[in-house]
Amino acid sequence: MSDRPTGDRPGVLFGFEDVGVCRDGRWILRHVTAGISAAGVTAVVGPSGSGKTTLLRLCNRLDAPDEGTVRYRGRDLATVDVLAHRRQVGMVFQQPVMFGGSVRDNLLVARPGADDARLARALADVGLPPSVLDAQAARLSGGEAQRVCLARTLITGPEVLLLDEPTSALDPATRLAFEHLVLDLARGTGDRAARPVPVLWVTHDDDQLRRVADRVLALDAGRLTGAGPVRRTAAEGTRP
Amino acid sequence: MSGDVTWAGLVVSLLLVAVAVAVSLAIGLRLERALAWATARAVVQLLLVGWGLALVIDPARPLLWSWLWVAAMTAYAGVVARRRAPEVPRVLPLATAAFAASALVTLGILFGLRVFPLEGRTLVPVAGLMVGNAMNATVLAGRRIVEQLRDQRAEVEARLALGQPSSRAARPYLVAAVRTALIPQIETTRAVGLVFLPGAMTGLILAGVDPVDAVLVQAVVMFVVLASVATTTTVVGLGLVRRLFTADHRLLPLPRPAEPAARYGTRTAAPS
Numbered sequence: 001m002s003d004r005p006t007g008d009r010p011g012v013l014f015g016f017e018d019v020g021v022c023r024d025g026r027w028i029l030r031h032v033t034a035g036i037s038a039a040g041v042t043a044v045v046g047p048s049g050s051g052k053t054t055l056l057r058l059c060n061r062l063d064a065p066d067e068g069t070v071r072y073r074g075r076d077l078a079t080v081d082v083l084a085h086r087r088q089v090g091m092v093f094q095q096p097v098m099f100g101g102s103v104r105d106n107l108l109v110a111r112p113g114a115d116d117a118r119l120a121r122a123l124a125d126v127g128l129p130p131s132v133l134d135a136q137a138a139r140l141s142g143g144e145a146q147r148v149c150l151a152r153t154l155i156t157g158p159e160v161l162l163l164d165e166p167t168s169a170l171d172p173a174t175r176l177a178f179e180h181l182v183l184d185l186a187r188g189t190g191d192r193a194a195r196p197v198p199v200l201w202v203t204h205d206d207d208q209l210r211r212v213a214d215r216v217l218a219l220d221a222g223r224l225t226g227a228g229p230v231r232r233t234a235a236e237g238t239r240p
Numbered sequence: 241m242s243g244d245v246t247w248a249g250l251v252v253s254l255l256l257v258a259v260a261v262a263v264s265l266a267i268g269l270r271l272e273r274a275l276a277w278a279t280a281r282a283v284v285q286l287l288l289v290g291w292g293l294a295l296v297i298d299p300a301r302p303l304l305w306s307w308l309w310v311a312a313m314t315a316y317a318g319v320v321a322r323r324r325a326p327e328v329p330r331v332l333p334l335a336t337a338a339f340a341a342s343a344l345v346t347l348g349i350l351f352g353l354r355v356f357p358l359e360g361r362t363l364v365p366v367a368g369l370m371v372g373n374a375m376n377a378t379v380l381a382g383r384r385i386v387e388q389l390r391d392q393r394a395e396v397e398a399r400l401a402l403g404q405p406s407s408r409a410a411r412p413y414l415v416a417a418v419r420t421a422l423i424p425q426i427e428t429t430r431a432v433g434l435v436f437l438p439g440a441m442t443g444l445i446l447a448g449v450d451p452v453d454a455v456l457v458q459a460v461v462m463f464v465v466l467a468s469v470a471t472t473t474t475v476v477g478l479g480l481v482r483r484l485f486t487a488d489h490r491l492l493p494l495p496r497p498a499e500p501a502a503r504y505g506t507r508t509a510a511p512s
Contacts, residue, residue: 061488099399110402
């Protein structure tokens with residue numbers, strides 16, 4: 001076993017070192033020590049209230065730990081330029097959050113000054129036609145809205161994607177389409193064919209876990225209960 | 241003076257309160273005690289203030305007394321703001337900063353540019369007007385900004401997650417709060433003279449002042465209110481945004497305040 005801190009090892013994107021988060025006197029996460037791989041899709045699983053979303057929010061510093069250290073590529077997140085970091089680490093939330101105005105307005109929040117060609121390319125990356133640019137964001141379907149959220153995140157050019165149960169409100173067909181889209185991004189395949197973007201994906205759907213994840217990190221009541229490749233854990237019911 | 245109200249006149253005017261009490265009794269509002277208490281309190285408070293003002297703004301007395309009166313009003317307004325907006329964190333220093341900014345703008349222009357001579361009889365009423373409006377604006381804007389950031393947390397955090405600084409992520413809510421505070425003042429300013437005759441002007445005319453002179457004073461009063469509300473809400477908004485976010489651009493938890501006890505009780509519908 002290496003003596004180097006978890007977040008400082010090669011191939012580790014995020015490192016959690018004895019991390020604890022306490023809210024209103026209750027520990028949401030406690031003594032979590034883990035490394036998130038710099039490649040592929042890592043699923044974060046666990047029952048409701050196990051701390052999955054909090055773990056994700058620590059990664060882009062929407063939350064800060066009360067104990068321990070969270071590292072990104074070896075650097076303590078408490079010491080980085082948080083605004084630059086958030087643009088490197090894009091996040092898509094459980095419920096699609098649309099800002100007021102058109103889809104164009106929404107994309108321009110993420111990339112001010114971008115021309116229509118750039119915005120249309122961002123929509124194409126998530127399988128939406130350029131005509132959607134003029135649509136009122138509030139009138140999009142759930143699936144379209146979540147794709148626009150993904151496009152809005154991708155247009156910042158993130159190195160990593162954090163997904164917080166982004167398909168939980170989508171119908172099965174839209175969910176599968178979204179999964180394919182993200183897998184293409186994670187593998188650098190498909191129409192986009194760009195550099196692979198590692199993904200940290202919170203899910204409570206075991207079927208989805210088997211479909212999308214390369215590795216899994218399991219939480220229960222704020223504690224890390226296991227971590228490892230999905231292939232190894234599949235025989236044990238997808239849990240490590 | 242033709243507008244003088246005698247003590248007897250004051251007592252007779254209580255008939256107007258009796259009308260309100262009668263209405264309350266007739267349709268079962270159960271507000272008779274509240275009306276009587278509010279009236280008694282208002283008369284006592286106003287008389288005390290009147291006697292106090294007569295002492296303070298006496299031309300023979302140094303202006304310092306008027307400034308002390310203004311300082312006391314400002315301090316009390318801060319305490320009231322804290323009581324009325326408990327969900328706004330550290331509202332007292334925020335309100336003090338807002339009142340100071342508002343005073344700098346309004347009193348600075350009015351007395352610095354000699355719209356009014358700097359005397360006790362001008363300083364105290366103008367400052368009172370400014371502080372009263374600034375206090376209401378502080379409470380309204382503060383509560384609205386906290387409420388908006390709490391209710392729209394998902395949207396605010398989506399903006400933060402895109403790399404926006406907290407000042408920018410909170411800007412739509414800050415703008416909405418300042419607009420909400422300012423628009424009624426703009427409406428009032430637009431309708432003045434056509435739809436209603438405002439209080440200062442009415443009072444002056446009743447006191448026998450020439451209507452044109454009363455209009456000039458009223459116009460200045462309205463401009464004081466506009467400047468005061470605009471300055472206060474902006475200072476409160478900017479100050480609050482600094483307090484509700486951490487230095488590393490995280491939105492702090494904003495718990496919902498406990499429901500305040502109803503001041504006048506609640507009426508339950510009679511069973512049908």
